[in-house]
Structure formats: C-alpha cells, structure tokens
Amino acid sequence: MKIKNHLGIAALAAVALAACQPKQEAKPDFLTEEINNIVAQHTIQTDIIEKSGKCLNPRTLDTLGNIVYVPIDDWTSGFFPGSMWLDYDLTKDEKWKNLAEKYTEALDSVKYLKWHHDVGFMIGCSYLTGYRLCGQPEYKDVIVEAAKSLSTRFRPNAGVIQSWDADRGWQGKRGWECPVIIDNMMNLELLFEATRLSGDSTFHKIAVSHADQTMKNHFRADNSCYHVVDYALKDGSVRSRQTAQGYAHESAWARGQAWAIYGFTTCYRYTHDQRYLDQAEKTLNFYLTDKNLPKDLIPYWDFDAPKIPNEPRDASAAACIASALYEMDGYCQGKNYKALADTIVTHLAGPDYKAKVGENGNFILMHSVGSIPHGQEIDVPLNYADYYYEEALIRKRDLENNQPFSFVTEKDSVQ
Template identity: 55%
Template sequence: MRHKFPLFLGFAAFLFFSCNRKESSTEDLSWLKNGIETARYQLKMTAEAIDRKNIQDTAVFPRSILNPVAMAHRAPGNWIDSIRLEKPKDWTSGFFPGSMWLTYEMTGDDTLKTEARKYTDLLAELQYYRGTHDLGFMINCSYGNAYRLAPESGDSMVIINAARSLISRFNPKKGVIRSWDFGTWTYPVIIDNMMNLELLFSAGKMTKDRIFFTISERHADNTMMHHYRPDMSCCHVVDYIDPAKNVIRQETYQGYSDSSVWARGQAWGLYGFTDCYKETKNKKYLDQARAIAEFIMNNPAIPEDLVPYWDYNAPDIPYAPRDASAAAVTASALFELSTLVNNGKTYFDYAEEIIKNLSSPDYLATRGSNNGFILKHSTGSYPHGSEINVPLNYADYYYLEALKRYMEIKKIDSRNLFSKK
C-alpha cells in the first residue's frame, strides 16, 4: 500500500530525525558502498575507453547510447562504439566530469580527480557562449565542483563569465531568461531553466554583485506564477507572448500533453525552488518547494519503488517507461530540502527509499555493463522517440549527488568505506 506523506510534521519527528543523523555502527551500508564503487568502476572504465579510442576532436562527452538507426551506420566494434558522445556545446557536457568530481569526493580516488579536471578544462570555451540557457548544467556541474574540491587559477572566472553569458538571455520586460532559440515560440521558457539559476547564485556570491540574485529571483517568481497549476503540477514550456497583458501559452515539448505532468520537469522544479530558498532564505520559495514535494510524494501515479513513469499522465501506465533521472533529481532535491526545515524527516525518508531502490539491481548497473553508465532505465524525450529506457549521464550525476548528500546528512565518513585506488 502506498504511504501518505503529510507536509507538516511535529516536533517529535524533528527530534527523531535529528537524533538519527549520525551514522549507526550497526547500519548496513553495503548498498551505499556498492553504488559508489560501481560508479567509480564505470567512470574509470569509460574514461579509459575514450582515451583508447583516440578521438581527434572534442566529441568525448558520453551522454547516452546510440539509437538503433545510428548504430546501423557504424561498423561493428566494442562497447564504446555504441555510446553517444557529444561535444562541449551539448547541454549534457558537464555531467560526465561532474560525476567524476563527485565520485572523487566520496572515494578519494586521484585518478578520477585527474580525469575530472581534464574533461572540465575542455569546457572552458563555454564561459563566453550565449547560445544556450543550460550553462548552469554545463559549467556548474563541472567547474562548480572543481572550484569546490580542487580549485585552480581561473576556475572562478570561468564561473563568473558563464553567469554573465547566461544573464545576457534575460529579458527585463518579460522577467525571465529565454530557454530556446529554435521553434516557432515567441519567447519560450522551460521548467528546466530553474536548474541553471544555481550558476547565477554562485557568481553572485563570488562577485557580491546583486544583479545575479535579482535576475534569479525575478525568473523564479515568474516561473511560480506561470508554470504551475493549482494542484502544484507544472507545465513544461511557457511561451511568454506578452506577459504584460497576461498573454502566455502553456505547452509541453517532452511531456505527454500540454496538460500532463512530465516527471523530470516536476523534479527540476522541486530542485530549483529548493535551491532558491537555500540561497535567498525567502520563505515563498520554501513554500513552493514543499508544495511541489507534496504533489510528488502523494501522487497516486508514483510506483511502489518511487521511480516515476516518464509522465505522470502517460496513457499506458503501468507499462510506460520509467525515468530514473527524474527519481535521482527528486532524491537529491529532497535530501537538500530535509536540511532546510525543522521537520525534514519525511523528505529524508522518501529520498532514502529512492536511492536505495536506485542502488538495487533493478536500476544500478553491474560493473562492466550498461556501456559504462551507472544507472539504467531513464527516458530522455519520449514524444521524439529519443533516449527511451536507456542510461543517461544526468541520471548518473544526480544519483551521485544524492548519495553524497545522504552521506553528509548521516555524517558517514567516506574514509570508513573506501581506500584510495
């Protein structure tokens, strides 16, 4: 039977949660160690295989696996030849180095540190790239983790310059950062864009320039106003035709329909508003994050293992493809949210159940399999027939970030789990 998770908890629950943050000496953490060790093995295997492939350009960032049509045009080869490798300007380019940084942080493996720096530095040119709203994914996951864990000269300026490039896409009259430059929309903004505000907050703290916070908050405020429905589900795309006259259009691009709930979009929003509250301490963002969390946690379309179908309204549930990436993003966000409130045990417990399920054989790869990726069963864009029931590098990244946050909350010393290899 599905559990119901009330939004507000009592003081007793808070005390229980606080007392259980310390690692228990009798707690079985084998699932955690196996998940991180699997990540270490898979990431190193992939990096070594890419090196051996001796690629002559910058298409070295593993994103997913190739579709059957693309594979049909390739000569038979080993497993690395079936990986979808992208160049720096692909929106997912930051996740591979980011995953290596996170795994290095949890294991102390210097080989991963070296590889993470190598792939991070390949993204330096993006700091001046104004052709995408996804600079947060691309730079914050790579250079953001590099700056946090092993900073080198110039890292902070890459982050600051990338943030400046991102705010060049902000329209003061519409009050939002433009997402896409393709299609027939007037001024499209997708819920994913909430994730890129983290880059602006980082630059704001580095420079003490309030413009980064101001733009982030205006974008978040308008997203709250125009993306969300009364039940706190969100649409994927809002076309800001003329917001001054309240002329907007709510649509989808990767979801089932304009009125449905695309699972990863719901997770993006939860994560983004949680981060907005963490950085601004403005309670309206906390309220938004908690309401989004309640929608997810109490939704009858969520399966028993808490890994959602690609869309909450997919017509073929329970046979619809799952999206492990949405589950990983949700878990990471809920762990963070649990630390920002006095009654966060419900969020922690839900996120813990997600990552334990993602760490099971149903979703976690066997070492040496899954084309080097960590998680199985994600969905990229179902309506476009793209990346369905495959591994995705951003599922891996947010899974690892969720594991890291879990260890921090539980005060688990990684030195008790791992030795350097």
C-alpha cells in the same frame, strides 16, 4: 569441578572449530558498495575515452547499444565531467581529480555560449563542482563569465531568462516568442554563485526575478508544473502554456516536476525566502500523492501517460528528486525527507535500476527517458541520471555523518 572441566573443554573445542572455519569478510556498507560500483563503471568508461586519444563526452546509448558522445555545446556536456568530480569527492583518489580537470577544462569556451540557457547545467556541474572541491581561481573566472553569458538571455519585460531561441530548430515551428521551460530553474544556481564570487548583485537579482515569474506562471492549482510557458516579449504577458517533452500540454511530465522541486529548493538555499521552499514542498506533495506514482517512488516518464503501468520509468527524475530531498531535510525539521530520499536511492541501487559492471554502456543507472514525443532516448541510461544519483549519495553521506552541507562556496551572499 567436573562441570568446570567440561566447560573448559567445550570452550577450547569451540575456539578450535572457529579457527578451522574460513573467515568471512565483512559485507561492505551501502555507500561503499555504491562507490565500488561507480568506480568500476567509470574506470571502464574512462579507459575507453583515454585510449581514443580524444576528450569524449558520453551522454547515453543509441538504439543499437552504442555509446553516444556529445560536443561541448550539448546541454548535457557538463554532467560527465561533473561525475568525475563527484567520484573524487566520494573516493579522494587523485585519479578522478585529474580526469575531472581534463574533461572540465575541455568545456572552457562554453562560458561564452549565449544561444541557449543550459550554460548553467554545463558550467555549473563541471566548473562549479570543481571549484567547490578544489578552489582553482581560474574556475571562478569561468563561472562568472558563464553567468554573464546566461544573463544575456534575460528579458526584462517578462522578468525571465529565455530558454530557447524561438527561431532555432524545431522550436521555431512552435510559434513561440519567449519560451521558458521549467528546466531553467536548474540554471539559477550559477547566477547565485556568480554573485557570491564576484560581488555583482545583478546575477542574483536576475535569478530571483526568474524564480518569481516561474512560481507565478508555471504551476497549476494542484502544484504540478507546466513544461513550457511562452511569454510576449513586448509586455511580458503569458501567451501559452504547453509541453515539449511531456505527454500533453496539461499532463505532468515527471522530470519537469523534479526540476521544479530541486530548483526551488536551491533558490531557498541562496535567498532564505520561504516562498521558494514552500513551492518545492507543494510540488513534492503533488509528486508523492499522485495515484500513478509507483510504490518504489521511481516515476513513469509522465504522470498522465496513457498506458500506465506499461510506460517507461524515468530514473533521472527520481535521482534528481532524491538529491533535492536530502537538502530539503536540512531545511524542514521533523518531516524526515531523508527517509523518502533513502527509499528512492535504495531502489535505484537495486537490480531493477542499477546496471551490472561492464554493461549498460558503463553508465550507472538504467531506465531513464529523454523525450518520448521526439522519439529520443527512451528507456536508456542518461549521464544526468548518474550525476544526480552520485550527488544524492554524497548528500546522504554528509547528512549521516553530521557534516555541513557542502554544495555552497562562500558563506556570505551579496543580494
């Protein structure tokens, strides 16, 4: 009886002691923490834009730490509007939807842009992302019109979409005829979706032709990719293989590898052609096994840069690959690509790469590289690094909640 009384007193004392202790709030889970950080940064960023009275489009920081805003014909103009759509997807807060619509619709005339290939990035990340989330019928028309514009750059003799005009700007000094950069793989999604939305198989066929020629001509024996392949317009033969943004013609530019992995994974989504998924995996294997890949899987800007480990990292390449890996995980059973993606995302979310709120020009990630050979955007935030990081978070969320892959529109494709 005494034992029971002692136990009862002890229990009451424990309850009383617990009641006196300050309550500790449960620590937010990983995704919640990341969403809170993104919302905080983008709230500051959009407040600046809204107070300006202009529809500004932030891309990066200059060497003095000032935010660099870009016009609508800049190749990166779709990423910030796209990030607003991703904010809406992550939060379901109508504020982000309203801003996404405003910043997206400012790009309307881009659908007629024909002087470079990046209309796929520009309209795909903005209008297509918005259409997937909210289904505005007028967005469908913009997507299809943009695909028509992109299709004007298709060169039948070579079977590819020409990336840059060979007589424009610095490209005109290279002696190219029909330069095609690996980045162009990222624009094919717009064409595949245009076929889904319009029923016109022309777009799909152009995308497949471009993917096939890229797979044939852009890769080395070790499955790393060249940045630029120049084709002869007359007969489609390869004139040269070079780089514009990498360290050297035969080096492996990190973001180029990311574009290849992501781009061929996307091609597999729309075609179910195993060759495309195989190529994505082969290039991923090169990426993962190269001796110069750091343990955190965030690459140096070029795998062959001469001063490794004293070279800038490229968070944008890592974010793009992480997003691709979450998609690949659904296609490649038993390979646990999700674990690799989680490793990358966890490091990007750490203090080495994620900026503190109110710093870094209100961009999410630090330490990306635009083009070292051009002396541009070296070790700075970039809006496309943030976009693909958010996209990766959404794909991670959906995988972990057993939700269907959401980065498609209608189920049946026309080929």
